[in-house]
Amino acid sequence: MSNGLLKGKRGIIFGALDENSIAWKVAERVYEEGGRFVLTNAPIALRMGAINQLSEKCEAPLIPADATNNEDLNNLFIESVDKLGGKLDFVLHSIGMSPNVRKNKHYTDLNHEWYHKTLDVSAMSFHRVLTAAWKNDSMNDWGSMLALTYIAAQRVFPDYNDMADAKSMLESIARSFGYHYGKEKKVRVNTISQSPTPTTAGKGVKGFDQFIAYADQISPMGNADATACADYCVAMFSDLTRYITMQNLFHDGGFSSTGVSAEVLDKM
Numbered sequence: 001m002s003n004g005l006l007k008g009k010r011g012i013i014f015g016a017l018d019e020n021s022i023a024w025k026v027a028e029r030v031y032e033e034g035g036r037f038v039l040t041n042a043p044i045a046l047r048m049g050a051i052n053q054l055s056e057k058c059e060a061p062l063i064p065a066d067a068t069n070n071e072d073l074n075n076l077f078i079e080s081v082d083k084l085g086g087k088l089d090f091v092l093h094s095i096g097m098s099p100n101v102r103k104n105k106h107y108t109d110l111n112h113e114w115y116h117k118t119l120d121v122s123a124m125s126f127h128r129v130l131t132a133a134w135k136n137d138s139m140n141d142w143g144s145m146l147a148l149t150y151i152a153a154q155r156v157f158p159d160y161n162d163m164a165d166a167k168s169m170l171e172s173i174a175r176s177f178g179y180h181y182g183k184e185k186k187v188r189v190n191t192i193s194q195s196p197t198p199t200t201a202g203k204g205v206k207g208f209d210q211f212i213a214y215a216d217q218i219s220p221m222g223n224a225d226a227t228a229c230a231d232y233c234v235a236m237f238s239d240l241t242r243y244i245t246m247q248n249l250f251h252d253g254g255f256s257s258t259g260v261s262a263e264v265l266d267k268m
């Protein structure tokens with residue numbers, strides 16, 4: 001299905017690791033809609049190799065960049081504008097990682113060095129990306145920059161651990177930088193708060209299977225999957241959403257507005 005919504009648009013997609021990644025589905029849908037882009041990930045993730053298939057399929061150059069490294073990000077934006085033949089219209093930040101979650105550290109006993117790492121990789125990296133694009137004047141007017149987040153930024157999901165703090169910060173960065181991008185460059189900056197989705201990062205959260213089943217039963221429409229999230233990203237990159245900015249947009253089948261559902265009550 002293509003409506004040519006992104007025909008002539010250029011961008012960068014961060015975070016496609018394997019075919020389950022949300023960024024992978026976004027890349028496929030953006031390509032279908034006529035968008036052209038550079039794919040990027042941390043050098044170590046690129047070495048795993050799966051992304052080469054996606055790069056071929058979408059005719060997308062691959063440029064490694066560690067999202068916690070300003071020099072990598074500056075190079076990425078300069079090279080992307082060069083390779084794609086002009087300034088950019090969209091950026092997807094689809095990056096998350098917590099050493100504390102990986103190593104099963106409880107929230108009351110966090111390793112604070114790792115906590116720094118969680119915040120840097122999962123939140124401050126968005127500030128770094130927005131800064132690199134700003135300083136290199138890489139975005140076209142009416143461009144769109146998006147990051148993916150989760151409702152643990154607003155409500156407690158205990159096993160989401162320090163990632164909850166990172167997501168709160170990420171959403172705040174979208175608002176704060178969105179103000180300046182709106183004023184100076186007519187570029188919008190938003191976060192999409194996605195349903196739990198079975199990906200490498202998602203499945204790393206303790207109790208993920210129960211977590212996803214619970215969300216599915218609370219949400220009147222059920223969980224939104226990665227393909228539906230990709231559709232929403234396409235809409236947010238298109239010219240149909242030009243005045244939406246500094247928002248956290250729930251894409252969750254109604255989960256965020258529901259207190260309890262008949263299915264969950266029946267289990268009590």
Ligand SMILES: NC(=O)c1ccc[n+]([C@@H]2O[C@H](COP(=O)([O-])OP(=O)(O)OC[C@H]3O[C@@H](n4cnc5c(N)ncnc54)[C@H](O)[C@@H]3O)[C@@H](O)[C@H]2O)c1
Nearest residue numbers: 015017021022042045067095096148196197199200201202
């Ligand atoms: N899966 C879910 O349930 C869910 C729900 C809501 C939001 N999200 C968010 O969606 C985004 C994408 O996650 P996903 O679920 O597709 O998982 P994923 O594991 O496929 O993607 C995470 C990506 O982050 C990249 N990354 C990690 N460290 C990096 C660094 N230093 N520099 C550059 N890239 C780095 C990884 O290589 C990987 O490609 C994340 O922000 C995640 O928090 C996921």
